[in-house]
Amino acid sequence: xxxxxxxxxxxxxxxxxxxxxxxxxxxxxxxxxxxxxxxxxxxxxxxxxxxxxxxxxxxxxxxxxxxxxxxxxxxxxxxxxxxxxxxxxxxxxxxxxxxxxxxxxxxxxxxxxxxxxxxxxxxxxxxxxxxxxxxxxxxxxxxxxxxxxxxxxxxxxxxxxxxxxxxxxxxxxxxxxxxxxxxxxxxxxxxxxxxxxxxxxxxxxxxxxxxxxxxxxxxxxxxxxxxxxxxxxxxxxxxxxxxxxxxxxxxxxxxxxxxxxxxxxxxxxxxxxxxxxxxxxxxxxxxxxxxxxxxxxxxxxxxxxxxxxxxxxxxxxxxxxxxxxxxxxxxxxx
Numbered sequence: 001x002x003x004x005x006x007x008x009x010x011x012x013x014x015x016x017x018x019x020x021x022x023x024x025x026x027x028x029x030x031x032x033x034x035x036x037x038x039x040x041x042x043x044x045x046x047x048x049x050x051x052x053x054x055x056x057x058x059x060x061x062x063x064x065x066x067x068x069x070x071x072x073x074x075x076x077x078x079x080x081x082x083x084x085x086x087x088x089x090x091x092x093x094x095x096x097x098x099x100x101x102x103x104x105x106x107x108x109x110x111x112x113x114x115x116x117x118x119x120x121x122x123x124x125x126x127x128x129x130x131x132x133x134x135x136x137x138x139x140x141x142x143x144x145x146x147x148x149x150x151x152x153x154x155x156x157x158x159x160x161x162x163x164x165x166x167x168x169x170x171x172x173x174x175x176x177x178x179x180x181x182x183x184x185x186x187x188x189x190x191x192x193x194x195x196x197x198x199x200x201x202x203x204x205x206x207x208x209x210x211x212x213x214x215x216x217x218x219x220x221x222x223x224x225x226x227x228x229x230x231x232x233x234x235x236x237x238x239x240x241x242x243x244x245x246x247x248x249x250x251x252x253x254x255x256x257x258x259x260x261x262x263x264x265x266x267x268x269x270x271x272x273x274x275x276x277x278x279x280x281x282x283x284x285x286x287x288x289x290x291x292x293x294x295x296x297x298x299x300x301x302x303x304x305x306x307x308x309x310x311x312x313x314x315x316x317x318x319x320x321x322x323x324x325x326x327x328x329x330x331x332x333x334x
Contacts, residue, residue: 008048008071008072009071009072010069010070010071011032011069011070011071011072012067012068012069012070013027013028013031013067013068013070014066014067014068015062015063015064015065015066015067015068016064017064022061022062022265023058023059023060023061023062024044024049024051024056024058024059024060024061024062024068025037025040025041025044025058025059026259026265026286027062027068028040028049028068028070029259030204030259030260031204032070032072037104038104038116039116040058040070041058043070043071043072044056044057044058045058048070048071048072049068049069049070049071050068050069051066051067051068052066052067080109080119080120080123080135080136080138081115081120081123082120082123082124083115083116083120083121083123083124084124085116085120085121085124086121087099087121087122087125088100088101088102088310089125090151090308090310091306091308094156095155095156095157095160095299095300095301096153096154096155096156096160096164096300097122097126097153097154097156098151098152098153098154098295098308099118099122099151099152099154100149100150100151100152100310101118101144101148101149101150101151101152101292102149102313103146103147103148103149103287103313103315104146104147104287105117105118105146106118106146107119107137107140107143107144107146108136108137108138108140108143109136110136118140118152118154119136119137119138119139119140122138122139122154123138123139126139126154126156128156128157129154129155129156130155130156130157130158130160130161131158132158132161132162132165139154139155139156140154140155141153141154141155141161141164141165141168142168142239144292145242145245145288145290147259147287147288147290148177148288148290148291148292149290149291149292149310149313149316150177150291150292150293150310151292151293151294151295151308151309151310152292153295153297159300160300160301163300164297164300167297167298168239171237171238172297172298173295173296173297174235174294174295174296174297175235175236175292175294175295175296176233176234176235176292176293176294176295176309177233177234177235177236177244177290177291177292177293178223178231178232178233178234178290178291178293178312178316179231179232179234179244179248179255179256179288179289179290179291180229180230180231180232180255180256180289180316180319180320180323181229181230181232181248181253181254181255181256181289182228182229182253182254182255182256182262183228183229183230183252183253184225184226184227184228184229184230184329185220185222185225185230185232185253187222188221188222189219189220189221189222190219190220191217191218191219191220192216192217192218192219192220192247192250192251193215193216193217194208194210194213194216194246194247194250195208195209195210195213195214195215195216196208196209196213196214196216196240196241196242196243196246196247197209197211197212197213197214204260205242205260205261206240206241206242206243206246207246208246208247208250214238214240215238216236216238216240216243216246216247217236217237217238218234218235218236218237218238218243218244218247219234219235219236219237220232220233220234220235221233221235224320224324224329225329226323226324226327226328226329227327227328227329227330228327229256229323229327230253231320231323232253233293234247234248242260242261244290245258245260245261245288245290246261248261249261249262255288255289255290256285256288256289256319257283257285257286257287257288257289258288258289258290259287259288265286266283266285266286267283267284267285267286267289267319268281268282268283268284269281269284269322269326272284272322272323272326272327273326284315284318284319284322285315285316285318285319286315287315289315289316289319291310291312291313291316292310293309293310293311293312294307294308294309294310295307295308295309
């Protein structure tokens with residue numbers, strides 16, 4: 001039987017200011033966070049993304065005055081299609097599994113993005129998944145941003161889900177992230193207590209909101225300094241949307257290549273060398289340099305402490321190696 005064509009909806013963006021090196025695929029990825037950049041590039045190639053009524057390439061740099069129209073499929077709210085997407089499984093038993101999520105993977109179908117998500121992948125791999133958060137978020141008890149990589153829990157039953165959710169609520173679960181941030185951090189460690197809420201003007205962004213924000217606490221420890229950059233370990237004590245990214249920005253050290261909270265959406269070798277970018281140069285990294293490195297929790301059935309970690313992915317490792325070679329930290333001489 002031939003599958004019915006998906007229902008489409010149109011989303012329009014009017015560009016009211018200029019951007020420095022803002023490719024259309026990156027702009028749309030920032031404004032449509034439920035869609036992967038790969039999926040948006042596919043739409044651009046198919047001609048369902050138009051700029052001023054014309055087709056463009058994914059590399060098109062948007063200009064002030066442009067009108068961008070995007071036609072995206074409307075999601076069927078209760079249907080999950082299992083997909084044979086490769087998973088990097090760190091651990092699995094009858095109750096739960098831990099996955100090393102790659103970047104550029106959406107967690108669950110939303111906003112007209114019905115496929116290619118982590119939920120589609122685990123639905124293919126697992127016969128049973130928790131349904132506490134509904135079928136579109138089957139198995140999901142916490143989340144990572146699309147362009148954040150790393151360790152993530154997936155739950156197989158509602159009873160186990162409730163147990164793990166309680167551990168999150170009581171802050172018994174310890175999560176550690178690794179990030180490369182801009183600037184040389186002054187303190188070896190510190191705690192950040194800054195409430196976070198929705199940005200006043202940009203719906204997709206979060207911000208420090210001392211008036212209406214919710215409690216947000218992050219602890220960090222410096223691992224290694226470079227000239228102009230720092231590798232840092234961050235332990236969030238609360239779980240607000242974009243918490244680490246907002247907190248790092250708020251103290252003047254945004255995560256490298258964070259398209260939403262830093263002034264640079266990618267990092268090139270020429271940037272580290274202090275030179276002009278070469279024509280055709282590929283970036284070292286083109287997503288936020290943030291990785292969920294480690295998680296500790298108690299097994300909901302066996303009540304034993306579980307500890308798992310996911311090593312840095314290739315792009316962040318490449319960035320750190322480049323910094324060690326090009327921008328080693330030099331202590332000031334007395």
